[in-house]
Amino acid sequence: MTTFDYAPALESRSIVTIDPSYGHFVNGRFIEGKNHFASINPSNEEVLSQIALAGSADVDLAVKAARGAYEITWSVMPGRERGKYLYRIARIMQERAREFAVLETLDNGKPIRESRDIDIPLAAAHFFYHAGWADKLDYVGLGQSPRPHGVAGQIIPWNFPLLMLAWKVAPALAAGNTVVLKPAESTSLTALLFAQVCQQAELPAGVVNIITGNGSTGALLVDHPGVDKIAFTGSTEVGKAIARAIAPTKKKATLELGGKAANIIFDDAPIDEAVEGIVNGIFFNQGHVCCAGSRLLLQENIAEQTIEALKVRMAKIRVGNPLDKNTDLGAINSAEQLSKIESLSASGDDEGVHRWSPPCELPAKGYWFPPTIFTGVTQANRIAREEIFGPVLSILTFRTPAEAIEKANNTPYGLSAGIWSEKGSRILWAAQQLRAGVIWANTFNKFDPASPFGGYKESGWGREGGRHGLSAYLLSNENGEEK
Amino acid sequence: MSERIEVKKTYKLFIGGAFPRSESGRTYEIFAPDGSFIANPSLASRKDLRDAVVAARAAHAGWTAATAYNRGQILYRIAEMLEGRADQFAREIASLEGINEQDALQEVHSAIDQWVWYAGWSDKLSSIAGSTNQVSGPFYNFTIPEAMGVVAAIAPESPSLLGLVNAIAPIIVSGNTTIVLASTRSPLPAITFAEVLATSDLPHGVINILTGNKSELTPWFASHMDINGLDISGLEDSQMVNDVKIAGADNLKRIHSFHESASPQRILSFMEAKTIWHPIGI
Structure with missing residues (x-):
């Protein structure tokens, strides 16, 4: 009987260069990291690179860089100019889309068809969408001249590494916050490649800082007194721990947690x-x-x-x-x-x-x-x-x-x-x-990017995407502000 | 001719449209600022709170399914009933808070006006907080704000009536049901308010009012797993606020407190955004 099996159709990985080890991206440049651990390709257990585990000194450095950039550069820059940086980032991500897709598939294990057709194009779209918001914040629905929070600490999961980065970083920057982002322990590589995109876009130093590590790094970031806003995507269990950790503080949080749809x-x-x-x-x-x-x-x-x-x-x-x-x-x-x-x-x-x-x-x-x-x-x-x-x-x-x-x-x-x-x-x-x-x-x-995403009940707090998601990165100057 | 003896009121709780005493049988004494005895309102227990949550949850499906126009009319009807009792509220507030009746009446008028302001929001929330979203694909995609479920409130100690109104109105106007803990020191206007509710076509269980000890009951509000949101504008003690947030994390309660009294943000903080996608095609 004739069968119609598919011949192998492998995407070449030659477009990707992976360094043997990485440090952290702080204040616009890569710095040395310590306590490296392996990032592996889950489809064949090949070690792809060694990733640094950020400790309290690294977290502190990154938060200080973000604070400095917030005060000196990013919060005083007109929205129109901020927006242009986001457009640049979106365009560079499109230019390097294939590279990102292959790297994502190597590091995460997801089919190239999905990283190529969904993760990477959507990530670029998030930056493009939010770029246009940067100079229109008066129309978000929070009254005139809403303010950014300051420094956002962002912790993302391993299931859509670059896309979750985009969901977090794009609205934060558009609203005028600076960020310290921690990618998931097993999928840091596309975030580190994104750091290069920030460099190519000449994003001012310290606006985006990326520190790698595990849950202990995430906890240090949540607890750091210099962080004003937490954005987390991950398990409901960790989401609840974050809610408890920030209870005695003024920190605000958006939590995108589990589901059983x-x-x-x-x-x-x-x-x-x-x-x-x-x-x-x-x-x-x-x-x-x-x-x-x-x-x-x-x-x-x-x-x-x-x-x-x-x-x-x-x-x-x-x-x-x-x-x-x-x-x-x-x-x-x-x-x-x-x-x-x-x-x-x-x-x-x-x-x-x-x-x-x-x-x-x-x-x-x-x-x-x-x-x-x-x-x-x-x-x-x-x-x-x-x-x-x-x-x-x-x-x-x-x-x-x-x-x-x-x-x-x-x-x-x-x-x-x-x-x-x-x-x-x-x-x-x-x-x-x-x-x-x-x-x-x-x-x-x-x-x-235009469609708000987020859950009821124990699936989390707040929305990401659309006008609703953007507003989570802003504070109103008008009535109804929370104590 | 002998002096007429006044018929005094028994102040009870308001749960599920009924006026029960606390199941615990407890009461506490309320005195005027001059030290004279006023009343023995109920000292609500954890079990009373649990009963009130059951009543609020049961009322939610019907209240949230009512048309916004209908909810707006019922809220407006409550304002009508409040207006009729303005003098009674003013006397009660004056005796409890030690202010003169003129100032107390001012507070009552503010409370009524505030209630009317919130009533008018019922059918405008989707317009200001909803959206249709221009997604890149053949989909009709829209976002609507929706009531969260059961949202409780700790009302401030004073102003007793205005504080109560500011807690309740923004929670229920969107379709939530509520349990509110009244001012511990000045709880009587809250129970008189319940009498207004009982004559205002409000479905039973939409608003439940407890009187009692704030520090005793607040932790149970915080840890109750069937309360979706909590307005803690009435909490002043920062340690208590921390404890509430920590206990509330067990079911990721939406916990908020507000500076301002008249703000759509107070309503929207206790609503969820629901986004619906549907393909467009032939």
């Missing part, structure tokens, strides 16, 4: 499109997505046919070398994350839930997990309650729309949700009932 398929939904949405919802970026559609809610009368169609579709998911342009599902970002996914999945087995994965060959080296679904899941199962942050879907059913909403909202999280139906009024009704900050109707996992 429901993706609801009503019986009138176009099943083939919904299946694409389910796959995109949970297998995009290996499921390392806080807003992943990790709880599939199927109306009972279409459950069987939808699961069958989903299985057929899942058998077509190509798992493997992230640099291959045909790869759909890349590597799990770290050994630690892989063991978390494995242990939560095992809890599903232990609780008697049925697990299924398509036949799929996983590479021998690196960290891999097959696309997986659990059927017959109940709301009490751990896999229906806890964020797995991997390519693992829990499938539940419902009979009535009211039951769907009740199940969807039965979680301490409230980041996102999906609705699939051909009936407009039902979509709008469900969107109204769902307690989540982002609702995707007949689509899923769409992001845009």
